[in-house]
Every structure is written in C-alpha cells, then in structure tokens.
Amino acid sequence: MSSLLPDDPLSDVYFQNSKPYLDIRVRERATDNLNAFDRNPKLIETLVTEVASTEHFLKNDAKACNLAARLANFLPGLVRPGRKTFGGPSGINWVEATDHFVCRSSHGVRFSRFSEFENDDSAEKLLEAMEYRTILHLAWRFRQWYQYPPLLAEIAAPVLREVVEEMKETTDLTIQDRRPFSLYSCHDVTILALLYALGADFLADEEKGNWRYWPEYGSTLIFELVKAKDQRGSTLHVVRVLLNGKPVRVVNMLGRYGDTYSSSSIGPKYIGQGPMNLLTIGCFDKIVSTLETAGV
Numbered sequence: 001m002s003s004l005l006p007d008d009p010l011s012d013v014y015f016q017n018s019k020p021y022l023d024i025r026v027r028e029r030a031t032d033n034l035n036a037f038d039r040n041p042k043l044i045e046t047l048v049t050e051v052a053s054t055e056h057f058l059k060n061d062a063k064a065c066n067l068a069a070r071l072a073n074f075l076p077g078l079v080r081p082g083r084k085t086f087g088g089p090s091g092i093n094w095v096e097a098t099d100h101f102v103c104r105s106s107h108g109v110r111f112s113r114f115s116e117f118e119n120d121d122s123a124e125k126l127l128e129a130m131e132y133r134t135i136l137h138l139a140w141r142f143r144q145w146y147q148y149p150p151l152l153a154e155i156a157a158p159v160l161r162e163v164v165e166e167m168k169e170t171t172d173l174t175i176q177d178r179r180p181f182s183l184y185s186c187h188d189v190t191i192l193a194l195l196y197a198l199g200a201d202f203l204a205d206e207e208k209g210n211w212r213y214w215p216e217y218g219s220t221l222i223f224e225l226v227k228a229k230d231q232r233g234s235t236l237h238v239v240r241v242l243l244n245g246k247p248v249r250v251v252n253m254l255g256r257y258g259d260t261y262s263s264s265s266i267g268p269k270y271i272g273q274g275p276m277n278l279l280t281i282g283c284f285d286k287i288v289s290t291l292e293t294a295g296v
Contacts, residue, residue: 033161033162034158034159035186035190040154043154044151044154047145047150047151047154048151049087050151051144051148051151052086052087052088052144053087056144057088057141058089060140061088061089061090061137061141062088062090064133065089065090065091067090067130067133067134067137068092068097070126071097071130072092074112074117074126074127075097075100075115077096078092078096078097079091079092083096090137094138094141095138095189097134097138098135098214101127101131101134102216103217105131106218110124111127111131112124112127135212135214139213139214140212142192143203143211146192146193146196146197149256149291149295150294152196152197152291152294153291153293153295154295155193156190156196156197156291157197157291159190159194160287160288160291161292166180166182167223167237167281167284170225171225171281188214188215188219192213195243195248198248198287199251199252199253199271199287200243200253201248201251201270203253204254220242220243220244221242221243222240222241222242222243223240224239224240224241226238226239226240226278228274228275228278236274237280238274238275238278238279238280239279239281239283240278241279247276249270249277250271250272250277250279250283250287251270251271252269252271256290271283271287
C-alpha cells in the first residue's frame with residue numbers, strides 16, 4: 001500500500017479541499033517481493049533443505065522430538081497427512097505449533113479451547129508449559145536458516161532493495177514535492193528475516209540469548225528516512241529502524257563486511273555511521289548489496 005503525503009501536512013486548507021488517496025497493489029506471486037516461499041517455492045525448498053540436512057540441524061532438531069510428540073497429542077493437526085515440516089526429524093510444522101500459542105495468547109483464548117481437552121485444566125497447564133519451548137525451538141530453526149546467506153538473500157533482499165531505492169529517490173525531492181509513504185503487510189517470518197538481514201544487534205548476541213526472539217502478534221517494522229546534521233553541521237539523510245516503536249541498531253553480524261566493522265573487546269561495532277549509530281543511505285545500500293551478492 002503506498003500513498004503520497006500532502007505538500008503541506010499542516011495545512012487545514014489541504015484537508016478541507018482535498019481527498020487523500022491510497023494506491024493498493026496486490027502483486028502476482030512471481031513479483032511478490034515479500035513472500036519468497038510463494039514467489040519461488042522450489043528454490044526456497046532447496047535452500048531450506050540444504051540447511052535442514054546438515055548434521056548440526058539434524059542433531060539439535062532431534063532433541064525436540066519428545067516435545068513434538070506431546071504437542072501432537074493435544075493438536076493432532078500437526079501430524080496430519082500431507083503437512084509440510086520443512087525438514088528435520090521432529091516431524092511437525094513448528095510454525096503452525098507456534099501460531100497456535102501466539103494467536104491464542106494475543107486474543108486471550110485458552111490454549112485448549114475448541115479441542116477435546118477444552119474443559120481439562122490439567123491439559124491447559126501442560127500446554128502452557130510447552131508454549132515457551134515451542135516458540136524457542138521455532139526461533140532456533142529459523143536462526144539456522146537465516147544465518148545461511150543464500151536463503152536470507154532470497155527472502156529479504158528484494159523488499160530491502162525496493163525500500164532503499166525509494167529512499168535514495170526521496171533525498172532528491174524538493175520541499176514542494178510530496179513525500180512517499182509505503183505500507184507493507186507480511187508474515188512474522190518475513191519480519192524476522194529482515195532483522196537478520198539488517199544485522200539487528202540483539203540477534204547477533206549468542207551469549208545473552210536474545211536471539212530467541214520471535215515477532216509478537218501484530219509487530220511492526222518501520223524504516224524512516226530522517227534528515228539530520230553530522231558533527232560538522234552538514235545535512236545528511238539517515239535511516240531510523242524501529243521494531244514495535246523501539247530503535248534497532250545494526251552490527252556486523254557473522255562478519256559479513258570483513259574487518260571494516262569488526263567487533264571489539266568493548267562490544268560490537270555498529271555499522272551505522274550517522275548520529276546515534278543510525279544508518280546512512282550509503283550504509284543501508286551496502287547492507288542490501290552485500291546481501292544480494294550472497295544470493296544464488
């Protein structure tokens with residue numbers, strides 16, 4: 001969904017005499033830059049399998065077999081014929097399992113509601129006990145996939161390229177020109193991919209465990225183009241990234257950019273070269289270009 005803001009957003013005359021408009025585009029699957037799983041399912045399946053068939057993935061996914069079996073006892077649809085499991089010996093679709101907990105928790109619905117265990121408080125407590133472990137294992141699985149550059153590039157690079165190119169064009173607009181505003185709707189797995197593609201600092205830390213993050217229901221990821229001043233007082237444009245209203249700072253995750261942005265003994269080196277470690281347009285463009293280079 002895209003729109004153009006009025007020439008003078010504060011003008012009462014504009015809102016009295018004009019009707020703001022929205023252009024809504026529903027893209028064909030072949031050109032959908034937000035859902036690579038639909039855009040190119042065979043390629044995504046191949047890339048997912050390349051990760052899921054590694055010894056590391058198989059060994060750790062097998063540790064969740066008991067949890068998967070217990071979940072299936074309460075949610076038999078997880079083992080229905082024809083289901084997609086996306087690899088690993090655990091044998092269930094962990095996205096569907098997590099969706100069960102995330103959606104019901106967000107709407108205040110009991111986990112056992114609409115099941116044969118609906119009035120069984122002991123079953124409800126067992127499901128409550130499995131919620132965190134289910135989301136944790138899904139986060140781990142996607143961490144393995146999104147740390148694989150070819151797969152991450154296929155999922156995140158197209159939409160980030162569109163965003164950065166629109167921002168580059170916007171920096172040349174005059175004060176009389178209307179500023180673009182674009183709104184995308186996507187899945188939680190896409191938001192997570194964009195965070196990995198950027199190199200969000202909380203996902204880069206293996207020790208603290210913040211990588212266990214999973215996007216909450218109704219999450220928003222905002223890319224704002226902001227005009228700022230550098231230390232010399234010169235004007236520059238920077239990109240502010242907000243996850244549910246909180247700033248996201250970008251680091252050199254997995255050493256993608258060599259020694260230019262290497263970590264130090266005092267913590268990670270932030271890539272953003274603007275005020276408060278915000279990304280400049282050039283930094284943002286480099287992130288996307290590096291990601292595209294890693295693609296298949």
